[in-house]
Amino acid sequence: MNQTLRINGERLWSRLEEIGQIGATAGGGCNRQALTDEDRDGRALFARWCEAAGCTLRTDAIGNVFARREGTEPNLPPVITGSHLDTQPSGGKYDGIYGVLAGLEVIESLNEAGIRTRHPLEVVVWTNEEGCRFDTAMMGSAVWSGVMPIEDAYALTDRDGASVRDELLRTGQLGSEPATASPIHAAFELHIEQGPVLEAEALSIGVVTGVQHMSRHRVIYYGQEAHAGPTPMTLRKDPMMALGQCLPRLYTMAEEHGADSRITFGFVHASPGSSNTVPGKLEFTVDIRHPEASHYQAMLTSYEEIIQDAAKQFGLDMEFECFWEAPGVTFDTDCVAAVQKAVDTLGYSHRRMVSGAGHDACNVAKVAPTSMIFIPCKDGLSHNEKEAVIAADVTAGANILLNAMATRAEVVA
Ligand SMILES: [Zn+2]
Structure with a gap:
């Protein structure tokens, strides 16, 4: 393929604005939580656009929506892209939505250019990515990829039962x-970074090569409650002293x-x-992350x-457990190469990076060759009504998606 394809950035931007009106919040964000009336209305608008673009739509038993543009060889496995249309209660207009609407924009741009693959x-809309109303993030893609039994997903309830x-x-x-x-022949997810790195380095595109290894741990130190006055420092069993010794050592270790x-003591x-x-008892959590397995294990x-x-030194009993772990993901070499090729051809500033957050693409990667593309967001803010992006980056990311998908779907000469 010699041709460099381009999407229509104005159309994509105006659609992001239009769908953002559904569940719009006073602070300029969106409240379109999974399987609410607003979520249904957002999906309906997306479906109308897809039908107008000649796609056929189907919905699966967990509500994932697939909008299909036929290939010249319909029996070949599809190249898919997708993300989510649901939002946090006070979420932004781009987290997830951008990836879905950019997928539709890819199809429309190919239609207009008369290009077949x-x-x-x-283009997939995954159900309940956010996991705020129903407490499992990336639910639709988890069921679809076999990570979560559908009956477990069906049984999840919101606060009202x-x-x-x-x-x-x-x-x-x-x-x-x-x-x-x-x-699936290949899968791509285009998303806002939700972190500050691309903006800080003034780059347009993140070529995402994988997702961090991450885990969360709970530590409890048991000491002995004692009066703060009469008890000399040397005769205490004080779990706070143990924490005081741990923290600098753990920060240094991470460094x-x-x-x-990454190491975080959030509680x-x-x-x-x-x-x-x-204190007679001290409980704290430790969140540990690293993109490379060897470093992560060593941490x-x-x-x-x-x-x-620390427990030994201060004579304390202790308990500790890992209460959540998500293994890292290394994305498919060919998919990453297709994104890299598109970036090189179009000449956008970019860097390779690892995602610090989980995405539907992590589940998709279990069953299909997958990779992701990031664009910057203002101040790295996401899950926030103030989430903001720049139109030029929105266009750039969708152009990369278009060219990467066209490469993997094989344009017919
Ligand atoms: Zn998202």
């Missing part, structure tokens, strides 16, 4: 297709694993929580040594 193309299955039925999103992956390592709770009592080993050391 050997492989069919499909409405189940996923009830709400799929009520909003007309319970489709007849089985929610299981069929063969030794390079700029890509610390001392009991009984009285200012003049030595976990060091973390355990450091927290156990």
Whole structure:
């Protein structure tokens, strides 16, 4: 393919604005939580656009929507792209939505250019990516890729007791297709970065090569409650002293694993929580992340040594557990290469990077060759009504998606 294809940036921008009116919040964001009336209305608008673009639509049993543009060889597995249309309660207008509407824009641009591909193309709307109303993120893609049994997903309930299955039925999103992956030739997800790196480096495109390894841990130190006055420092069993020793060692340890390592202490709770009592119990959480498996494993080993050391030194009993872990994802070499080729051809500023957050693409990657494309967002903000993007970046990202998909779907001469 010698031709460089381009999408229509104005159309894509105006559609992002139009769908953003559904569930619009006073602060300029969006509240379109999964399987609400607003989510249904957003999907309906998307479906109308797809039908006007000549796509055929189907919905599976967990409400994932597939809009298909036929290939010249309909029996070949499709090249897919997709993301989500649901939002956080006070979410932005671009998280997820951008990836879906850019997929439609790819199809419309190929239609207008009269270009056919050997492989069919499909744009997917994954159900309940956000996991805020129903407490499992990336639910639709998890069911489809076999990570989560559909009955478990159906049984999830919101705060009012409405189940996923009830709400799929009520909003007309319970489709007849089985929610299981069929063969996929290649998959791409275009998304806003949701972090500050691209903006800080003034780059337009992130060529995403994978997703970080990540896990969350809970540590409890048991000491002895004692009066803050009469008890000499040397005669205390004070779990806070152990934490005080751990923190600098853990920060230093993370630093030794390079700029890509992350360690976060998001929760610390001392009991009984009285200012003049030595705490008898101290609980805290540790979130550990690294893109490279060898570093990540080494960080976990060091973390355990450091927290156990401190307990020993201060004579404390302790408990610790890993309560959540998501293994990292390495994206498909050919898909990453297709994105890199598009970036090189179009000449956008870019860098290779690893995603710090989970996405539907992590689930898709379990069953299909997959990769992702990022564009910057203002101040790295997301899950926030103030989420903002620049029109030129929106166009750039969709141009990359178009060319990467065209490469993998094989343009017919
Ligand atoms: Zn998202």
